[in-house]
Amino acid sequence: MARGLLDLNAVTCGRGSSLILENVTFCVSAGELVVLRGPNGSGKTTLLRTVAGLQNPVVGTITAAEDDVVYSSHADGVKSALTVTENLTFWSKIHGGPAIDVALERLDLTQLRDRIAQELSAGQRRRLGLARLLVSNCRLWIMDEPTVSLDRASVALFSQMLAEHLATGGAALAATHIDFGLDGRNIDVTQFAASKPLHSGFDEALL
């Protein structure tokens, strides 16, 4: 199998002291959208955080193209005291990415560019957070519920932006409950649910 942008090999990950997912194996190759599905608390965020490198896998290996992965969490990382332009320029410089005008245009933020981020609505803030993906210059986007608080038109904007990213050799790994309207591979994380949660220190069978 051709090596993808991201390879997970028998990864076990946990949150705190409990194991949540085990033996996760899949790969994401260029041009592919992989969507993690599963109910709340099934471990989607934990898996994404592990892939993004915020925590180490308990067991297993994750191979990703170095400096080619950008992570987008529940929070947008938007500074309330800075303007839209200042926020996005900061991230563009951090990633060594392109100028921000195209990204602003793509997410319909051009009219808001001089607005202080504090005065943005939740959906506008989210769009600013997503614009960061465009200026990151990274091929693999890891997104945790990217469409939260977006209206239908904004979701369409986002889908279009994602489709173009995939068409130009990018890839995406996302956790979401909605349908982006794109061809993607669904992975149900419940199939990886850890069979034996760690001991709570109290065994009911002893009663």
Place this chain on the structure above:
Amino acid sequence: MREIFLRDLKLAFRSGGGFGLALAFFLMVIFLLPLGIGPKIDLLAQVSPGILWVAALLACLLSLDRIFATDLEDGSLELLVTAPVPLEGVVAAKAAAHWCTTGLPLCLAGPALSFLVNMPSSGVGWLGLSLLAGTPALSVIGAFGAALTLGVKRGGLLLSLLVLPMYIPTLVLGAEVTRRGILGQGPETPLLLLAALTLLGVGLLPFAGAAVLRMSLR
């Protein structure tokens, strides 16, 4: 790194950024202490190095928790950690920005206002020098402490308890430089030690801070 430093400076000067908090606190202490001590000019002159250094140190302590806490709240810390920038550099840049918004103003205000605590003029220059050499250590030690207590709700008390012991050598040496400067007793030795302490902190603590950040974000 430069971007993070500039962004933190910008944020500090924007509304609610906390610039001036340290300076205001410092001013209050050195305005109020002489009033509390009363008209004992000789006593005041004697304790002035200590007063100014303690005031500067506590003023520095006030704004430490902001170094990482605001970035943790809005999610930008996680994004920075996953971005292709060395975390050690992030910690160093943030400590540098903290010094520019708290330590540097104190270095200027301290000597300028030392007459309020009746500091003899022979000590004013040494006070400025010792603050310049010592306050960067306060910022890097503070950044390390802030990384340690990250995510602890109302971690301010814990942060103070952790950081204060590490501040003591800087305080002792800083006040000693100034005291010897007033008496003309060769302040160079403690000044060099003070600078060495700062260099040690600047060289090592960004690495320790980054390691601790990685752990506390897990």
